[in-house]
Amino acid sequence: MNLAKLAPGEKGRITAIGAIGxxxxxxxxxxxxxxxxxxxxxxxPLGDPIEVRIRSYHLSxxxxxxxxxxxxxxx
Amino acid sequence: xxAAPKLPPFSAAHPxxxxxxxxxxxxxxxxxxxxLINAIAGSRLHVGNWPxxxxxxxxxxxxxxxxxxxxxxxPGTYSLSPYxxxxxxxxDYLAHERxxxxxxxxxxxxxxxxxxxxxxxxxxxxxxxxxxxxxxEAQAKGHRIDVRGIEARLGVPVVPTSATRKxxxxxxxxxxxxxxxxxxxxxPAPLSYGPDLDAATGxxxxxxxxxxxxxxxxxxxxxLALKLIEGDARVLEETALDRGALVARPLEHLVAAHGDDVExxxxxxxxxxxxxxxxxxxxxxxxQKTELTERIDRVVLNRFLGxxxxxxxxxxxFKLTFDLSAPFGDWIDAMxxxxxxxxxxxxxxxxGAPGWTVSLVNDGIIAGVGFVLVFVPVIFAMMFFITFLExxxxxxxxxxVMDKAMHAMGLHGKSFIPMVLGFGCNVPGVYAxxxxxxxxxxILTALLIPLMSCGARLPVYVLFVGVFFPNRPGxxxxxxxxxxxxxxxxxxxxxxxxxxxxxxxxFIMELPPYxxxxxxxxxxxxxxxxxxxxxxxxxxxxxxxxxxxFMLNLPxxxxxxxxxxxxxxxxxxxxxxxxxxxxTWEAASSLITGVIAKxxxxxxxxxxxxxxxxxxxxxxxxxxxxxxxxxxxxxAAREALSNVVSTAGLSSISIDKAxxxxxxxxxxxxxxxxxxxxxxxxxxxxxxxPCVVVAIAxxxxxxxxxxxxxxxxxxxxxxxxxxxLIYQGGRLLGLGA
Numbered sequence: 001m002n003l004a005k006l007a008p009g010e011k012g013r014i015t016a017i018g019a020i021g022x023x024x025x026x027x028x029x030x031x032x033x034x035x036x037x038x039x040x041x042x043x044x045p046l047g048d049p050i051e052v053r054i055r056s057y058h059l060s061x062x063x064x065x066x067x068x069x070x071x072x073x074x075x
Numbered sequence: 076x077x078a079a080p081k082l083p084p085f086s087a088a089h090p091x092x093x094x095x096x097x098x099x100x101x102x103x104x105x106x107x108x109x110x111l112i113n114a115i116a117g118s119r120l121h122v123g124n125w126p127x128x129x130x131x132x133x134x135x136x137x138x139x140x141x142x143x144x145x146x147x148x149x150p151g152t153y154s155l156s157p158y159x160x161x162x163x164x165x166x167d168y169l170a171h172e173r174x175x176x177x178x179x180x181x182x183x184x185x186x187x188x189x190x191x192x193x194x195x196x197x198x199x200x201x202x203x204x205x206x207x208x209x210x211x212e213a214q215a216k217g218h219r220i221d222v223r224g225i226e227a228r229l230g231v232p233v234v235p236t237s238a239t240r241k242x243x244x245x246x247x248x249x250x251x252x253x254x255x256x257x258x259x260x261x262x263p264a265p266l267s268y269g270p271d272l273d274a275a276t277g278x279x280x281x282x283x284x285x286x287x288x289x290x291x292x293x294x295x296x297x298x299l300a301l302k303l304i305e306g307d308a309r310v311l312e313e314t315a316l317d318r319g320a321l322v323a324r325p326l327e328h329l330v331a332a333h334g335d336d337v338e339x340x341x342x343x344x345x346x347x348x349x350x351x352x353x354x355x356x357x358x359x360x361x362x363q364k365t366e367l368t369e370r371i372d373r374v375v376l377n378r379f380l381g382x383x384x385x386x387x388x389x390x391x392x393f394k395l396t397f398d399l400s401a402p403f404g405d406w407i408d409a410m411x412x413x414x415x416x417x418x419x420x421x422x423x424x425x426x427g428a429p430g431w432t433v434s435l436v437n438d439g440i441i442a443g444v445g446f447v448l449v450f451v452p453v454i455f456a457m458m459f460f461i462t463f464l465e466x467x468x469x470x471x472x473x474x475x476v477m478d479k480a481m482h483a484m485g486l487h488g489k490s491f492i493p494m495v496l497g498f499g500c501n502v503p504g505v506y507a508x509x510x511x512x513x514x515x516x517x518i519l520t521a522l523l524i525p526l527m528s529c530g531a532r533l534p535v536y537v538l539f540v541g542v543f544f545p546n547r548p549g550x551x552x553x554x555x556x557x558x559x560x561x562x563x564x565x566x567x568x569x570x571x572x573x574x575x576x577x578x579x580x581x582f583i584m585e586l587p588p589y590x591x592x593x594x595x596x597x598x599x600x601x602x603x604x605x606x607x608x609x610x611x612x613x614x615x616x617x618x619x620x621x622x623x624x625f626m627l628n629l630p631x632x633x634x635x636x637x638x639x640x641x642x643x644x645x646x647x648x649x650x651x652x653x654x655x656x657x658x659t660w661e662a663a664s665s666l667i668t669g670v671i672a673k674x675x676x677x678x679x680x681x682x683x684x685x686x687x688x689x690x691x692x693x694x695x696x697x698x699x700x701x702x703x704x705x706x707x708x709x710x711a712a713r714e715a716l717s718n719v720v721s722t723a724g725l726s727s728i729s730i731d732k733a734x735x736x737x738x739x740x741x742x743x744x745x746x747x748x749x750x751x752x753x754x755x756x757x758x759x760x761x762x763x764x765p766c767v768v769v770a771i772a773x774x775x776x777x778x779x780x781x782x783x784x785x786x787x788x789x790x791x792x793x794x795x796x797x798x799x800l801i802y803q804g805g806r807l808l809g810l811g812a
Contacts, residue, residue: 017339022158023581028342029154030583031188035343042372045381046479049488049582055187055350058368058586060475062482065581 001073003052004066006040012071013037019068031055032069095136095143096255097172101165101196102180103189104151105468105587107208111180111238112148113596115248122603125150125164131509139248147174153188155195157309160514166309169199170294175255177203178247183213183220183235184588186357190349193229197266200295202254203231206247210235212590217360224356229266239593265297268344271329276300278325286321290314305341368468368588375472385476388469389495392460397499397530398718400452402711407452409707411445414700431631435624443620446671447613450502450768451605457496457503458604459597464492465510466592471584478582484564485571485579487511490520494563497527498556501765505772506604513580518777519570522786525765526563528556531674535760538677542741543750551754555761562762562793574785607775615771616671623668636683641667655759655795656752656802666759672766684743751805755798762794 006012014036017024031054032038041058042051049062102108112120116135125132133148149168150161157163169177177196181189196203205225213220225233232250236243267273279300284291290299302310303318304326311318326337333340375384416437423433464470470489478488489511497504504524508517536555540548571579626641633639637646637660645664652658652666661683669676748756764787765773773783 022156023583025156025158025338025342026581026583028339029156029191030585031191031346033339033343033346042376043378044376044475044479045378046476048479048482049475051376051475051586055346057185057188060471060582060584060586062478062582065583 001071002067003038003040003069003071004050004063006071006073008040008042011037011039011074013074014069014071016070017068018070019065023065023068027061027065027069030059032059037074038069038071095145096176096252097145097147097174098176098178098251098255099147099149099169099172099174100178100180101149101169101192102151102206102208103153103182103185103192105585106151106180106182106185106189107238107590108148108151108180109600110593110596111206111208111236111244112146113593113599114238114241115244116146117595117599120599120603122607128160128164130160130164139252142252144248144251152192154192157307159512161512163309169196169201170298173201175202176251177201178206178251179203179231180206180208183207183210184216184218186220187346187349187353190352191346194266194345194348197229197231198295198298198301200298202257203229204247204250204254205229205231205233206243207233207235208238211237211240211242216366219358221356221358225352228352228355239591266348268341268348271332272304272340272344275304275322275325275329279303279322282321282325287314287316290316301341305338366588371589372472372586375469376475381476385473388464388473389492392464392492393495393499394718396456396460396496396503397453399715400456402714402718403452404449406707406711407448408445410704411441411448414704415445416441417700418697431628434628435621439621439624440617442624443617444613446620447609447616450500451609453500454503454506454608455601455605457507458601461492461496461507461510462597462600463592466590466597468587468589470510471586474582474584475586482579482582484523484567485575486520486523486567487513487516487580487582490516493520494524494527497524497529499530501525501527501529501769502772505769505776506608508776514777515575515580518782519567519575521773521776522570522782522789523563523567525769525786525790526559526566526762528559528761529673531672531766532760534674534677536757538680538741538744539748539753539757542745543748543753551757555757558758558797559761562797566789566793616767619671619767623671626667636664642683651795654803655755655798657748657756657759659747661747662756666763669760670764670767672768673760676760680744681740684740684747751802751810754805755801758801759794759798762797763791764794765790 001012003012003014014032014034016034017027017032019027036054039053040050041053044050044060049060050066051058051060052066053059100108100112112133112135116137119135119137121134123132123134124130130150135146137144137146147168149165152159152162152165155162155166155169157166168174177199179193179196181193193203193205207220207222207225210220220235222233222235225231232254234243234247234250236247238244268276276297277300280291280296283296283299283303299310299314303316303322306318310316329340330337374380377384419436419441420433423436461470464473470492473492474488476488477491481488481490490508492510493504493507495504496507501524504527505521508520508524511517511520532555533552536552537548540551544551623641626644627636627639629640630638636642641664642660644667645660645662648663648667649658649660652663661680664683665676665679668679744753765783770780770783770787773786774780
């Protein structure tokens, strides 16, 4: 399961960050780290990117980047 | 700010020291840092660039309670990683220049992520003063922040501030001075990242102190050790240290206990600290209302409404920018070409200067200065609205809505706004690329902006369409705009696959809470940008204007324009244009002067094709001139207002201004071109090289002439190819005779 597959309103707990190099570092700097809970808020009108809520703030990222973030769905 | 506790331990002022205190201001984007700096330093701010990069640098020097303070604004960053230009600039400054104090601006409504940067700043061992900014907003939301708790846990003084309300600023500066004076004793104690990482860091730090004392004399050993453990690429490159040899042993236990993803372990340790501290000091009301930002976003980012709202917002910004500024631009134009030139001529006549100096001063210098000034209203208006869009938080939403479409061209969602502005004038479009984070996106966007048909190209279209396509002027002009857009999309894809091959930068962007930017901050920012344009661009444009004057009027006493240097250059260039169907020296010369602005093509054509006989006008008196300046300014203001109020179309791109009256220029053009070559010529004018002001804007934004060179080369090749296609293709179809 990965973050791109969650529908708006669904939540998940991050299990791994699959990206590499600068992008991986950027995701971690923005607070996307294993163990954190992340909630998908919206999908952009054209279907990409998505908006998520993490650490009490709002972040947007493309589905391609979200695909690299493994999550387990939480209720 | 009554809820703010007093700060007993840090308030004692040191009497003696008279040296300047250097203060670096660091913080996340959207933390209100710029507003805070503007509120503190205001007009004393000096804006420039950090050496070698196009990241903006703001500095201010002033006195506070008799002490000299030098404020250096670091770029807004989320972290001190070695990847983005902004982060590198910020960390290099902190690590190498070691300011006396860091003011860390923290968004009180978003503590956890902001504290992640705080934790990294504390690693540097430089005294930190925290400005708990937007404190009023956090209070309004019912957040209770234990300010003393943060002070106790981090060992740094904390001052609640509200930059927009100008609260807490004097206290902040007082605390900065006190902290600087106690520098030796108040260096914050290292924070604990947990026993395993602490032990590893200590081990590496000791190894560094033993084996590389020259490095630990310059950098704090613990900071350097952490950077080595993370595998920080820039530190490794700078110090040429052998990471493996230094960290292998100290890391053994950490890796055995937590796995070998050391970079993530360090990031987790920092975020763990930030999250733990936030839990301890922040109390939110149990029942949380849906925030205003979320309610706005439900509409603004709605599946069906999102794009219409975005397009409406763009239309309003475009209309306000160009309609509001156009009357003032026209007024400046009328002033410099009318009264100012008359006065200059009169003045030069009085001191008995020769006739050619009048022409040089009027047609070279004053025309050039006037040309720069005409841009001022549009640059100011554009900067004002762009700054508003950014400061309010809408810019990020616009990027969110448009990103998918722009990404297909290899661009970023934020590229859309600069490109839209390009339709009014390419120059503000190029400046607006600053809103993009990555250098690649900025350059690629700026390269495509000149394909957006700007207002200055319209007079050329109007002239030719009026002569050759009087029955469907709208269709022809509209199709020129479409050709520009289609080629921009094509070139975007081409550049993505050639010059800009490789991964497009990631789109990982915060959607900050909506905020009303302060008018003072907006005006200051607008003024800085306008001033920058005036001083830098002005010099170059003036020089080019004077050069063109000399080209038109040399050799001395030239009568026929064909024999001037410009005419001769036109004759040299003409054969290259022959395959396009307009290989005449007249057309070539007009295109050369188009470097100043494409609308000047028309002016040169009228001078070459239909020279005006010199005739004496009844010159108005000085007093009449002055009255005229005043009344026409009032007229411009009225017009600007009515432009904004009126809902009737975009006056800046309306074509009904085309005058139907016959003129010698039109007759000459009718003789020199055919409908087919006229179409080719218009497409050539649309596409060929960006004007000199765009060139200067590109140089200012991207350093050096390289990217202008690329734009020049590809556009001129594109113009030539397209005009060739039209002319030769048309002839094959039997269209042009």
